[in-house]
Amino acid sequence: MTTPDSTPDHAPAAVTPGLDAAWIARTVETALDEDLGPAPGRDVTTQATVPPSATGTADLVAREEGTVAGLVTVTETLRQTARRLGLPEPEVTFHAQDGSAVVPGQVLATLTGSTQVLLVAERTLLNLASRASGVASAAAAFSRELAGTGAQVLDTRKTTPGLRALDKYAVRAGGGTNKRMGLYDVAMVKDNHVVAAGGVGAAIRAVRATFPDVLVQVEADTTAQAMEALDAGADFLLLDNMPTAVLAATVAAVRERQGRDGVAEHVELEATGNLTLDRAREVASTGVDYLSVGALTHSAPILDLALDLRA
Incomplete structure (x- = not known):
């Protein structure tokens, strides 16, 4: 899996100063507990309909124009979800970085790996990134x-x-x-x-x-x-x-x-x-x-x- 220390083509650049890694880990853990119940938790729909062996690819996509933020939480969300399910951690390739202006339909990241992990992590991942991107977009409008x-x-x-x-x-x-x-x-x-x-x-x-x-x-x-x-x-x-x-x-x-x-x-x-x-x-x-x-x-x-x- 790529990390924020990887090359710019594959990972979101950290906004200086960035989010503390320990804070991200604690926040993701709390968010997953809310969604799945106490660790390891469960997703009764996904785990009933998708076999653990299934793999797939998903795109994180912007549906509207704005400024993106919170991509730095994506890898940790997938990592913790995979650990809870006992499944391999998906690979991520980032196509945008926090602070980037984005347009509708733009692919921000491509996630490849366990379909169960992708679907179970989906809402937590989107909650954090969508919230952060909304705040970043408001700040960007004032900055302009x-x-x-x-x-x-x-x-x-x-x-x-x-x-x-x-x-x-x-x-x-x-x-x-x-x-x-x-x-x-x-x-x-x-x-x-x-x-x-x-x-x-x-x-x-x-x-x-x-x-x-x-x-x-x-x-x-x-x-x-x-x-x-x-x-x-x-x-x-x-x-x-x-x-x-x-x-x-x-x-x-x-x-x-x-x-x-x-x-x-x-x-x-x-x-x-x-x-x-x-x-x-x-x-x-x-x-x-x-x-x-x-x-x-x-x-x-x-x-x-x-x-x-x-x-």
């Missing part, structure tokens, strides 16, 4: 819209529980950028934290005293709140649900303060809230560094992929 603006599209923590690594990998495959991976790597001071701590400055000081190694981002709904956060020492401002004119004025006010009075030379600015594709360039024109779009992961429809067994 923002091309030349200097702004990048960011994801959020609004991911499917248990699939965050896949969701964020897919965003990267589509040309987007990951924000924080969780609550542990970046401090995000929101309105409830300000209330709990007794003010923006108090909240920032508390984070810096407790976790001096993390960046501190502060959410602001108005220009005044943004300037207050800047004065309190925020590294990064999240400008939430601001009308375009207010957003532009806030960006200008922050940029005017940069490099003076202890403010960093460049404060990173992120626009968020009701950011649709048709507003993307308008929002980017205000001078923000990022647009964070929760819909990339919480609302992206899957990309329709299919596994077609050759007659």
Whole structure:
């Protein structure tokens, strides 16, 4: 079987940084348990109608236009399925790589081997790749819209529980950028934290005293709140649900303060809230560094992929 370390003609290139192999293995195991029951599990239809000795070839095909991702999970899905059934692992030849633009009818991979393994693995394989490809396609659409603006599209923590690594990998495959991976790597001071701590400055000081190694981002709904956060020492401002004119004025006010009075030379600015594709360039024109779009992961429809067994 080919692997992501094989030649580009036969294996999907890993998006850097790629998905952790141990994470893929755990996720595939859980997904197969859901579909087959506890290991080794069973597929009552396939195992009743297809003899273990049968072999065949199937094509993984795109049914619609988009950006593909999740191909890096295919080989592990087949490997674990074959192990559960006690059958040989199918061979895979990839014709596309994660991050590739695809069109309807395009064959992404050819799978050859045990027909039982191919059919039992089908739904798990498609669930992972279709989900990831849908997220990648959404990220790619924003990336194309923002091309030349200097702004990048960011994801959020609004991911499917248990699939965050896949969701964020897919965003990267589509040309987007990951924000924080969780609550542990970046401090995000929101309105409830300000209330709990007794003010923006108090909240920032508390984070810096407790976790001096993390960046501190502060959410602001108005220009005044943004300037207050800047004065309190925020590294990064999240400008939430601001009308375009207010957003532009806030960006200008922050940029005017940069490099003076202890403010960093460049404060990173992120626009968020009701950011649709048709507003993307308008929002980017205000001078923000990022647009964070929760819909990339919480609302992206899957990309329709299919596994077609050759007659």
